[in-house]
Amino acid sequence: xxxxxxxxxxxxxxxMPAPLEMRPKVGVSLFWRTFFLLALLLVxxxxxxxxxxxxxxxxxxxxxxxxxxxxxxxxxxxxxxxxDSIARVSLIKTLADQEGVRxxxxxxxxxxxxxxx
Numbered sequence: 001x002x003x004x005x006x007x008x009x010x011x012x013x014x015x016m017p018a019p020l021e022m023r024p025k026v027g028v029s030l031f032w033r034t035f036f037l038l039a040l041l042l043v044x045x046x047x048x049x050x051x052x053x054x055x056x057x058x059x060x061x062x063x064x065x066x067x068x069x070x071x072x073x074x075x076x077x078x079x080x081x082x083x084d085s086i087a088r089v090s091l092i093k094t095l096a097d098q099e100g101v102r103x104x105x106x107x108x109x110x111x112x113x114x115x116x117x
Contacts, residue, residue, distance in 0.1 A: 076101070 028036075076095065083091055095101040 079091060080088060092103065096103075
């Protein structure tokens, strides 16, 4: 009976780790690979969309700014032309002090001579 019991004994446990060739390779599962690729695709397509949006919006914004600047110049010119001489000096000083607008003395003198005659 002892011979029969010896065959049913459990095998001794190995204490040494298995060699690298026998270990299963630990990799990223298909779910995570798909997740990262989709995230990369989403980020890259968003960046491409933003760049396209910026390039297509740049020209209309520049045109709008140019129109506003031209309107301001025309409004300032009209204010200078149609104001009386005392208010004109005050307006020129205000424009120079507050807005940083500088006007050459020759253009002011020619406008003053032209409006006086």
